[in-house]
Amino acid sequence: MPTARIAKREPPKPAGHRLSALDKHWKLRRAAGLQILEAIPLKKFNWLVHGFSTCPGGISDLERSSSGRAKKESVLNLGFTDWDRRESVAENRRRFAKALGAKSSALTTLRQIHSDVVRIVGSAPSNVCQGDALATRAPRLLLSVQTADCIPILLVDPRNRAVAAVHAGWRGTLARIAAKTIGRMQMEFGTRPADVLAALGPGIGRCCYEVGPEVVKEFAAQFPHARDWFDGPFDALASSEDPNPLPWLTMMPPGHEPPPPRCHLDLHAANSAILATAGVAPKNIFVSDLCTFCRPDLFFSYRREARTGRMMAAIGIT
Numbered sequence: 666m667p668t669a670r671i672a673k674r675e676p677p678k679p680a681g682h683r684l685s686a687l688d689k690h691w692k693l694r695r696a697a698g699l700q701i702l703e704a705i706p707l708k709k710f711n712w713l714v715h716g717f718s719t720c721p722g723g724i725s726d727l728e729r730s731s732s733g734r735a736k737k738e739s740v741l742n743l744g745f746t747d748w749d750r751r752e753s754v755a756e757n758r759r760r761f762a763k764a765l766g767a768k769s770s771a772l773t774t775l776r777q778i779h780s781d782v783v784r785i786v787g788s789a790p791s792n793v794c795q796g797d798a799l800a801t802r803a804p805r806l807l808l809s810v811q812t813a814d815c816i817p818i819l820l821v822d823p824r825n826r827a828v829a830a831v832h833a834g835w836r837g838t839l840a841r842i843a844a845k846t847i848g849r850m851q852m853e854f855g856t857r858p859a860d861v862l863a864a865l866g867p868g869i870g871r872c873c874y875e876v877g878p879e880v881v882k883e884f885a886a887q888f889p890h891a892r893d894w895f896d897g898p899f900d901a902l903a904s905s906e907d908p909n910p911l912p913w914l915t916m917m918p919p920g921h922e923p924p925p926p927r928c929h930l931d932l933h934a935a936n937s938a939i940l941a942t943a944g945v946a947p948k949n950i951f952v953s954d955l956c957t958f959c960r961p962d963l964f965f966s967y968r969r970e971a972r973t974g975r976m977m978a979a980i981g982i983t
């Protein structure tokens with residue numbers, strides 16, 4: 666999940682807030698008691714399974730607050746979190762794989778570290794690797810990444826029948842992990858970027874993803890078109906001085922400093938641009954504009970909830 670330091674805050678009111686954001690390339694499919702978000706263009710390959718999980722339908726009990734009132738909900742938590750039982754997560758994972766039609770595939774996960782490390786797997790690994798992208802050409806593996814605001818990206822190379830799953834928060838985006846995954850697929854499988862289809866699943870949207878000067882500066886230094894991905898005082902933050910290390914010099918009593926200015930970052934736009942620069946055809950990049958922060962009915966959000974679950978994006982060759 667994106668880890669930039671900001672205060673937790675209430676989600677915005679949903680009125681007029683892209684509530685019916687499922688566009689023509691995306692569909693919520695009900696299966697095995699769950700709701701799976703699918704990228705329609707990936708469904709034309711009969712050798713491929715894929716899907717992005719949503720909250721409803723699991724067996725994990727999570728106390729969530731909606732409109733200020735805490736209530737227990739049964740959710741599909743797919744990550745081993747401190748508040749959940751391992752058996753519940755294992756059962757949720759089993760249901761998710763079943764809903765995807767990948768019951769007999771070996772679920773392959775990562776210990777995600779907000780890096781640019783890409784793992785190529787040829788068979789089910791015996792222990793969980795560290796990294797933020799998985800790629801394979803082997804059948805009966807279900808590659809997965811876990812998110813709760815970060816952007817999950819699924820890649821398909823139909824010509825060589827290779828697939829990848831990528832986890833991109835702001836650090837991974839900054840490190841161009843999506844482009845590096847395409848690069849590794851090129852090297853290992855002979856993938857041609859122009860053949861690749863990319864599905865960018867639900868993550869925290871431009872509407873809700875506030876970041877401070879430390880993030881703005883890093884993007885400004887790395888990408889000539891970074892400005893396009895931000896709303897707010899981009900230039901001011903990109904060129905701002907670091908905060909005064911000696912707060913007494915500001916002449917403000919403690920706790921009375923003005924709040925630091927912030928920008929909103931669009932991680933979907935950034936990753937789409939990074940993929941396009943890597944040679945993926947813009948017509949083959951499909952972006953879900955569902956925001957995890959805006960839609961507590963469908964998604965977990967690390968920013969929205971102090972205690973939350975993990976969604977999974979998964980892809981595999983049958």
Ligand SMILES: [Zn+2]
Nearest residue numbers: 872873956959
């Ligand atoms: Zn939002």
